[in-house]
Amino acid sequence: MTETAAPVTGAQKRLKELDRAVIRFAGDSGDGMQLTGEQFTTESAWAGNDIATLPNFPAEIRAPAGTLFGVSSFQLQFGSQRVYTPGDRLDCLVAMNPAALKVHLRDLKPGGLLIANTASFDERNLTKAGYPSNPLDDATLSERYRLHKIDMTGLTHQAIQDLSLNTKERDRTKNFFALGLVSWIYTRPLEPTLEWIQKRFAKNQIYAEANTRVLKAGHAFGETAEIFAEHYAIEAAEMAPGLYRAMTGNRALAWGLLAAAQRSKVPIVYGAYPITPASSILEELALHKRFGIRTIQAEDEIAAVTAAIGASFGGAIGVTGSSGPGVALKGEGIGLAVTAELPLVIFDIQRGGPSTGLPTKTEQADLMQALYGRNSESPVVVLAPASPGDCFYIAYEAVRIATKYMVPVMVLSDGFLANGSEPWLIPDPETLPPLEIAFRTEKEGFFPYLRDPATLARPWVRPGTPGLEHRIGGLEKQDVTGNIAYDPENHDHMVRTRAEKVRRVAQEITPTSINGPATGDLLVVGWGGTYGAITAAVERAQLAGKSVASIHLRYLNPLPPDLGHILREYRKVLVPEINSGQLVRILRAEYLVDAVGFNRVRGLPLATEEIYEAIDQLLGSQS
Amino acid sequence: MSVVGAGAAATPTPKYTKKDFESDQDVRWCPGCGDYAILSAVQKSMPDLGIPRENIVFVSGIGCSSRFPYYMNTYGFHTIHGRAPALATGLRVARPDLKIFVVTGDGDGLSIGGNHMLHVLRRNVGVTILLFNNRIYGLTKGQYSPTSELGKITKSTPLGSVDRPVNPLAFALGCGATFVARTVDRNIPHMEEMLRRAAAHKGAAFLEILQNCNVYNDLAWNVLYDKESKVQHELRLEHGKPLLFGPATSRKAVIMDGVTPKVVNATDVPESALWIHDESNLNAAKLLADLFAPDFPVPIGVLTSVVAPVYEDLILEQEQRALSERGPGDITKLLTSGDTWKIG
Numbered sequence: 001m002t003e004t005a006a007p008v009t010g011a012q013k014r015l016k017e018l019d020r021a022v023i024r025f026a027g028d029s030g031d032g033m034q035l036t037g038e039q040f041t042t043e044s045a046w047a048g049n050d051i052a053t054l055p056n057f058p059a060e061i062r063a064p065a066g067t068l069f070g071v072s073s074f075q076l077q078f079g080s081q082r083v084y085t086p087g088d089r090l091d092c093l094v095a096m097n098p099a100a101l102k103v104h105l106r107d108l109k110p111g112g113l114l115i116a117n118t119a120s121f122d123e124r125n126l127t128k129a130g131y132p133s134n135p136l137d138d139a140t141l142s143e144r145y146r147l148h149k150i151d152m153t154g155l156t157h158q159a160i161q162d163l164s165l166n167t168k169e170r171d172r173t174k175n176f177f178a179l180g181l182v183s184w185i186y187t188r189p190l191e192p193t194l195e196w197i198q199k200r201f202a203k204n205q206i207y208a209e210a211n212t213r214v215l216k217a218g219h220a221f222g223e224t225a226e227i228f229a230e231h232y233a234i235e236a237a238e239m240a241p242g243l244y245r246a247m248t249g250n251r252a253l254a255w256g257l258l259a260a261a262q263r264s265k266v267p268i269v270y271g272a273y274p275i276t277p278a279s280s281i282l283e284e285l286a287l288h289k290r291f292g293i294r295t296i297q298a299e300d301e302i303a304a305v306t307a308a309i310g311a312s313f314g315g316a317i318g319v320t321g322s323s324g325p326g327v328a329l330k331g332e333g334i335g336l337a338v339t340a341e342l343p344l345v346i347f348d349i350q351r352g353g354p355s356t357g358l359p360t361k362t363e364q365a366d367l368m369q370a371l372y373g374r375n376s377e378s379p380v381v382v383l384a385p386a387s388p389g390d391c392f393y394i395a396y397e398a399v400r401i402a403t404k405y406m407v408p409v410m411v412l413s414d415g416f417l418a419n420g421s422e423p424w425l426i427p428d429p430e431t432l433p434p435l436e437i438a439f440r441t442e443k444e445g446f447f448p449y450l451r452d453p454a455t456l457a458r459p460w461v462r463p464g465t466p467g468l469e470h471r472i473g474g475l476e477k478q479d480v481t482g483n484i485a486y487d488p489e490n491h492d493h494m495v496r497t498r499a500e501k502v503r504r505v506a507q508e509i510t511p512t513s514i515n516g517p518a519t520g521d522l523l524v525v526g527w528g529g530t531y532g533a534i535t536a537a538v539e540r541a542q543l544a545g546k547s548v549a550s551i552h553l554r555y556l557n558p559l560p561p562d563l564g565h566i567l568r569e570y571r572k573v574l575v576p577e578i579n580s581g582q583l584v585r586i587l588r589a590e591y592l593v594d595a596v597g598f599n600r601v602r603g604l605p606l607a608t609e610e611i612y613e614a615i616d617q618l619l620g621s622q623s
Numbered sequence: 624m625s626v627v628g629a630g631a632a633a634t635p636t637p638k639y640t641k642k643d644f645e646s647d648q649d650v651r652w653c654p655g656c657g658d659y660a661i662l663s664a665v666q667k668s669m670p671d672l673g674i675p676r677e678n679i680v681f682v683s684g685i686g687c688s689s690r691f692p693y694y695m696n697t698y699g700f701h702t703i704h705g706r707a708p709a710l711a712t713g714l715r716v717a718r719p720d721l722k723i724f725v726v727t728g729d730g731d732g733l734s735i736g737g738n739h740m741l742h743v744l745r746r747n748v749g750v751t752i753l754l755f756n757n758r759i760y761g762l763t764k765g766q767y768s769p770t771s772e773l774g775k776i777t778k779s780t781p782l783g784s785v786d787r788p789v790n791p792l793a794f795a796l797g798c799g800a801t802f803v804a805r806t807v808d809r810n811i812p813h814m815e816e817m818l819r820r821a822a823a824h825k826g827a828a829f830l831e832i833l834q835n836c837n838v839y840n841d842l843a844w845n846v847l848y849d850k851e852s853k854v855q856h857e858l859r860l861e862h863g864k865p866l867l868f869g870p871a872t873s874r875k876a877v878i879m880d881g882v883t884p885k886v887v888n889a890t891d892v893p894e895s896a897l898w899i900h901d902e903s904n905l906n907a908a909k910l911l912a913d914l915f916a917p918d919f920p921v922p923i924g925v926l927t928s929v930v931a932p933v934y935e936d937l938i939l940e941q942e943q944r945a946l947s948e949r950g951p952g953d954i955t956k957l958l959t960s961g962d963t964w965k966i967g
Contacts, residue, residue, distance in 0.1 A: 046964060048964075236966075241966055243963050243965050245959075246962065255954070259954045262953075262954045269713055288952055289941055290945045291954070292952070294717070296716055298709065298712075299741070300738060302739075303709035303712070303742065306703070308713055309702075310682070310700075310710035310711060310713030310714035310717070313700055313710075314713075314714045314717035314721070315717065335703075336702060340700075428955070463680050463698040464720065464721060466675065468677070469677055469696055469697050470698065470699075471646070471648075471701065473692070473701025474701060474702060474703055
């Protein structure tokens with residue numbers, strides 16, 4: 001770590017060392033809470049902490065001001081140890097208005113730091129939030145929490161009163177007062193934010209000046225005001241050495257594709273229809289036309305997947321991305337790719353459902369859809385990233401598998417991974433596994449469904465190759481020749497062959513890594529975005545002396561070949577999921593183990609605390 | 624990184640005959656189906672394209688017409704119901720060097736796939752679309768289609784269809800198609816000419832082929848099959864020529880009465896009042912699209928052919944601009960760009 005935290009200027013105040021802290025900025029959707037949180041994250045990254053973030057915002061673009069459903073928040077946990085999740089209970093809550101207080105107060109730890117912007121606690125906002133009287137005047141609030149009532153709006157206005165800005169423009173900078181203040185409380189360096197301001201407002205110096213002043217005013221307020229008795233330092237975390245950057249899941253998926261295009265030297269065509277929370281993948285890819293990526297904003301979800309299949313038929317890597325409702329529409333298209341045996345990658349950024357459900361909230365309830373959500377026997381490979389940064393490797397792996405086995409690969413990310421970020425150790429792309437794609441050009445002995453003996457993949461032929469003209473389609477075909485065939489035995493054979501091809505992908509899976517003892521009382525099995533919460537809960541249980549281990553599945557179809565053996569090494573198996581119990585059913589069916597689920601479907605990530613309790617309960621009930 | 628689509632062989636195109644485009648598959652349409660004539664005309668017109676066989680792709684959806692690719696000795700993809708235009712768009716984006724045909728029908732292209740038809744046309748994707756219109760669902764055995772006439776009695780409409788039909792030509796023009804034409808399965812020379820014109824167009828070409836389903840909707844286009852009726856009603860559209868039709872002894876003309884087309888005796892109007900067909904006039908094409916018997920003649924030929932930016936050309940242009948401004952992308956550089964920090 002070369003850059004260190006800014007020198008602690010408020011040295012006269014007590015500086016307390018902490019291992020970790022969980023902070024949430026909450027306000028109206030127009031209050032700039034997402035930006036505040038992102039900047040605080042960058043500052044913490046500079047300070048060398050490990051971080052996990054949870055942006056949470058309403059589905060409405062401009063929800064009515066002051067309302068409960070218009071509250072937007074950004075939570076992060078940062079620490080000097082490995083941080084697996086954005087945290088369960090808050091050490092500090094910044095509430096920019098009464099609605100934010102009402103929605104988020106329940107998550108603040110007793111004795112936690114509560115900072116409220118008094119200026120917005122006026123009658124109108126109190127009524128909108130459903131408070132009969134001002135909660136800040138209620139003595140129980142200051143008894144339970146360390147409440148700091150600060151007129152952030154007023155102090156902001158004061159800091160920039162001589163600048164020629166209107167009231168609306170002045171108001172808009174108050175989030176940086178909050179950022180400056182909290183940065184002081186947790187001794188975050190201001191430099192990254194100051195740099196950001198200069199870059200962002202390079203063409204508008206008065207805004208740059210205003211934001212700089214307000215940020216510093218918030219920082220100075222913490223230092224000088226009498227109300228804060230102490231502030232906190234969090235040591236840099238011990239992280240693997242190397243160059244880091246902040247990474248969100250959706251950007252990582254996009255960049256994983258870029259890496260795959262570059263390594264394979266085969267272009268990628270990404271077809272997508274805008275849908276929350278997957279749209280940012282399309283937007284990110286559209287920025288990188290120099291990387292052999294072509295994007296199509298299709299007329300609908302079906303066109304998006306079929307355009308990707310068309311591209312694959314043409315010898316490009318066809319990729320489509322959506323969320324659950326869109327993947328439902330793509331089902332028939334995915335079936336076509338299954339029978340045409342063309343490579344296809346499908347990103348499903350899961351969100352709350354059914355139907356439109358909770359567009360901006362996270363869920364893990366598309367596993368069964370990914371596995372079985374198509375007509376007839378249409379197996380696909382299913383992968384799931386464990387963290388935002390892992391999305392990079394999963395996207396690359398999806399392309400590698402799809403092209404090697406000529407098979408559709410579904411990637412199950414979720415809203416939490418998509419928008420959440422973590423410090424990410426930047427990999428050397430050279431160390432990624434080889435991704436070699438060989439198109440068939442040899443005429444001699446060619447048949448469209450001739451199979452590679454190891455992978456059962458059929459040859460991939462680019463149209464334009466002389467002598468290999470052939471026709472494929474959605475009708476059942478005879479193996480090898482690819483001619484239309486209605487023969488019963490052939491159909492049975494083809495059904496089995498398509499399934500076997502997916503099963504053989506198991507030969508790509510490395511041995512499962514077990515976090516904890518190789519045998520014991522309890523194994524916790526997870527998949528997808530719950531990795532952090534499960535790992536944190538299991539490590540806590542291990543520290544408490546419990547005989548617990550965890551594994552996290554990145555391959556959901558096929559399952560790892562060693563999974564059955566591992567499951568039998570523990571007396572109990574617990575499967576926490578943000579659904580009503582999907583993986584747990586599969587494990588029970590596949591391995592005949594008495595696995596039990598831990599299931600909460602609230603549109604939120606699972607909390608470490610509740611998984612820990614589930615572990616405790618399960619072990620407590622044993623005799 | 625290899626440039627996408629730089630695939631066309633540099634070798635001269637061989638001298639093909641119709642036979643070179645016949646695949647080894649048994650053709651499985653009903654005996655007497657209009658599709659046979661279309662298949663034959665397409666195979667016959669292929670050598671005239673002057674394109675190596677391996678660079679030609681036929682994409683289809685579902686329906687009788689969509690079996691087409693299996694019978695062409697080119698690359699082919701028989702896809703899913705209605706989606707051929709979308710799939711062809713992806714193929715075109717990946718491979719702008721290929722010649723792509725989309726074969727579809729009135730149900731596939733205008734009902735289940737109507738949305739994709741709209742977008743492939745308005746984007747002006749470089750594909751040649753052959754829409755076989757027989758005004759009936761054949762493969763599913765005789766239900767009414769989106770082009771069936773109001774009151775049509777079919778298996779699914781025993782008391783007559785209550786759906787108002789869509790006019791494929793008017794639809795295509797409404798979508799902003801840059802080439803719109805109509806031909807008839809029983810007029811082989813005209814069909815071959817229209818196939819050549821459509822295939823030569825830059826951008827999306829929409830060719831409606833009036834086709835006979837002799838099993839479920841025989842003689843739906845009898846107005847252009849019956850010798851006498853054909854003489855009375857067929858209006859051949861030819862660029863620069865007046866809209867004249869009918870028997871030589873009693874020629875009729877379509878003229879404009881204000882903004883409304885009107886049929887008059889050709890001899891009753893001065894030459895200056897004749898409507899001269901102009902393929903570049905989209906407004907005129909929209910009026911022509913609505914003409915039909917019995918009150919009007921039935922136009923066949925090219926309604927419109929205009930030059931407009933082509934979808935994949937614009938994509939390539941943006942890509943080339945990005946490449947020439949900043950060079951090919953480098954993932955290592957990208958990964959380490961922006962805010963990074965070092966640990967250890």
